[in-house]
Amino acid sequence: MRSVSIIGYGITQFAEHWEKSFRELIAEAGTMAVQNAGLTGKDIQAIYGGCMASGRFIGQEHIGALIADQLGLNPIPATRVEAACASGGVALRNAFLAVASEAYDIVAVGGIEKMTEISVSEAAIALGGAGDQETELFHGASFPALYALMARRHMHEFGTTEEQMAMCAVKNHKNAVGNPTAQFRKEITVEDVMQSGYVASPLKLLDCSPITDGAAALILCSTEKAKKMGFSNAIEIIGSAQASDSLALTGRKSLTEMTATKVAARDAYAQTGLKPSDIDFAEVHDCFTIAEILAIEDLGFFKKGEGGKATEQGKTALNAEKTINPSGGLKAKGHAVGATGIAQVVEACMQLQGKAEGRQVKGAKIGLTHNVGGSGATCAVHIFRRVQQ
Amino acid sequence: MSNGALPLIWRKFPERYLLRGNKCTNCGTAFFPARKVCPNCRRKGKLVEEDMPKEGEIITFTEVFTAPAGFEIETPYFIAIIKLTNGAKILSQIVDSAREKVKIGAKVQKVFRKISDIDPEGPIAYGYKFKVVG
Numbered sequence: 001m002r003s004v005s006i007i008g009y010g011i012t013q014f015a016e017h018w019e020k021s022f023r024e025l026i027a028e029a030g031t032m033a034v035q036n037a038g039l040t041g042k043d044i045q046a047i048y049g050g051c052m053a054s055g056r057f058i059g060q061e062h063i064g065a066l067i068a069d070q071l072g073l074n075p076i077p078a079t080r081v082e083a084a085c086a087s088g089g090v091a092l093r094n095a096f097l098a099v100a101s102e103a104y105d106i107v108a109v110g111g112i113e114k115m116t117e118i119s120v121s122e123a124a125i126a127l128g129g130a131g132d133q134e135t136e137l138f139h140g141a142s143f144p145a146l147y148a149l150m151a152r153r154h155m156h157e158f159g160t161t162e163e164q165m166a167m168c169a170v171k172n173h174k175n176a177v178g179n180p181t182a183q184f185r186k187e188i189t190v191e192d193v194m195q196s197g198y199v200a201s202p203l204k205l206l207d208c209s210p211i212t213d214g215a216a217a218l219i220l221c222s223t224e225k226a227k228k229m230g231f232s233n234a235i236e237i238i239g240s241a242q243a244s245d246s247l248a249l250t251g252r253k254s255l256t257e258m259t260a261t262k263v264a265a266r267d268a269y270a271q272t273g274l275k276p277s278d279i280d281f282a283e284v285h286d287c288f289t290i291a292e293i294l295a296i297e298d299l300g301f302f303k304k305g306e307g308g309k310a311t312e313q314g315k316t317a318l319n320a321e322k323t324i325n326p327s328g329g330l331k332a333k334g335h336a337v338g339a340t341g342i343a344q345v346v347e348a349c350m351q352l353q354g355k356a357e358g359r360q361v362k363g364a365k366i367g368l369t370h371n372v373g374g375s376g377a378t379c380a381v382h383i384f385r386r387v388q389q
Numbered sequence: 390m391s392n393g394a395l396p397l398i399w400r401k402f403p404e405r406y407l408l409r410g411n412k413c414t415n416c417g418t419a420f421f422p423a424r425k426v427c428p429n430c431r432r433k434g435k436l437v438e439e440d441m442p443k444e445g446e447i448i449t450f451t452e453v454f455t456a457p458a459g460f461e462i463e464t465p466y467f468i469a470i471i472k473l474t475n476g477a478k479i480l481s482q483i484v485d486s487a488r489e490k491v492k493i494g495a496k497v498q499k500v501f502r503k504i505s506d507i508d509p510e511g512p513i514a515y516g517y518k519f520k521v522v523g
Contacts, residue, residue: 124457134401135422138514139482139504140453140460141468148451149470149480156449156493200468201452250421250470250478255449 008037014334050091056126084130088341089371089380164308176328178358183334212334239383276300405516
């Protein structure tokens with residue numbers, strides 16, 4: 001396989017976009033990415049789009065063709081990828097493979113979700129479809145409930161506390177203040193989280209990522225071609241891995257680790273020859289605060305059971321021992337589910353180019369993104385570095 | 390929604406009423422719900438029907454305050470993952486139990502209850518819930 005790099009990116013504001021439609025968000029992020037790369041639409045040979053549940057959220061399927069249509073890129077092939085909240089990360093991996101395999105030289109990959117056009121309880125049903133419909137959602141197990149089951153077990157086995165989980169949210173809100181495209185640019189306190197009311201105990205409202213509208217897009221190009229075209233700021237994808245696990249929590253080996261994360265991380269590290277300690281920062285999938293604790297353990301940044309304590313000790317803060325979620329994470333940047341896996345990569349590119357003003361990780365050379373689908377049934381891990389000149 | 394579909398509800402009677410799953414006689418693992426392929430043995434596996442034990446213990450739980458559509462009227466309610474006495478795990482609501490008794494390690498027993506009637510013109514779904522014993 002040949003090397004692949006990112007030569008352009010675009011992202012919309014993450015927010016409740018009552019005034020913008022699904023297709024407007026796609027067009028906004030897509031054109032921004034093409035322009036950022038300094039290309040024209042004619043240069044794009046194929047499109048991959050991550051989207052989880054547009055059928056449930058806006059009654060629209062057939063998203064691949066819609067994206068190409070809205071960007072004025074017909075008749076190039078356009079493919080929708082769905083892997084619940086990992087739709088974006090898995091779309092990126094498919095786009096990466098399409099270029100690495102030499103099927104195409106330049107492709108666009110995007111992620112999109114428009115979640116605020118239905119009620120919260122209807123949205124809970126749409127998101128619940130990321131778990132096991134027949135044995136979880138059927139019994140009233142909402143998505144927060146599934147993560148709450150993991151959180152309670154983590155507390156039981158390792159003594160993780162609700163305050164330590166709250167500190168993930170506090171840290172991510174603080175980072176989001178420096179991110180202009182984040183949904184919540186407002187600091188919160190541990191007390192705010194603790195008093196925010198249970199959604200599914202032990203998880204409270206401010207342990208949960210919000211309902212968000214947003215889109216993000218990347219332009220991928222073979223590294224060799226990017227060099228020939230004179231891109232001096234390209235970001236190379238040096239690791240790309242994906243793994244799966246049982247759809248239902250009851251089928252898992254453990255409730256306190258995500259095997260799919262461990263396997264995807266192992267494979268991505270092996271491709272790059274890097275160790276967890278070589279990673280300068282990571283955008284991890286903190287759909288709930290407990291998910292960030294599981295992620296930083298399963299990615300090998302901290303020992304199993306010590307993620308809560310590491311967070312409490314401030315080791316995951318911006319420019320501390322291991323910067324986690326400089327963008328504000330899903331919690332504060334927002335979680336437009338299908339867009340999240342691509343938005344994480346936009347953040348990684350900005351950090352590696354030194355353009356993340358207000359939240360810049362000093363001297364960032366290697367970044368990692370971690371995108372989870374459902375309660376851990378899919379995981380995509382990617383590792384990036386700035387292309388050396 | 391699909392949970393209210395009559396063919397699905399009808400097809401699930403043995404599973405949801407009797408806790409009928411299956412077991413691989415090659416590796417001895419019990420599965421609930423029943424699987425068509427043993428993930429441990431795949432083609433070498435031999436699956437035979439088996440009813441799960443009706444007792445187990447809570448290995449983790451949550452109390453749900455914000456419910457998905459159709460469950461709002463029941464809030465707050467407990468959801469738990471239970472390890473049955475044969476080792477199979479099952480996710481279920483915990484009902485008829487004092488709040489302080491719902492904890493990790495608590496012994497529970499299956500009861501038969503209405504689960505949902507989301508569609509007013511569709512079938513009512515019944516099935517298992519569990520209650521704390523002792």
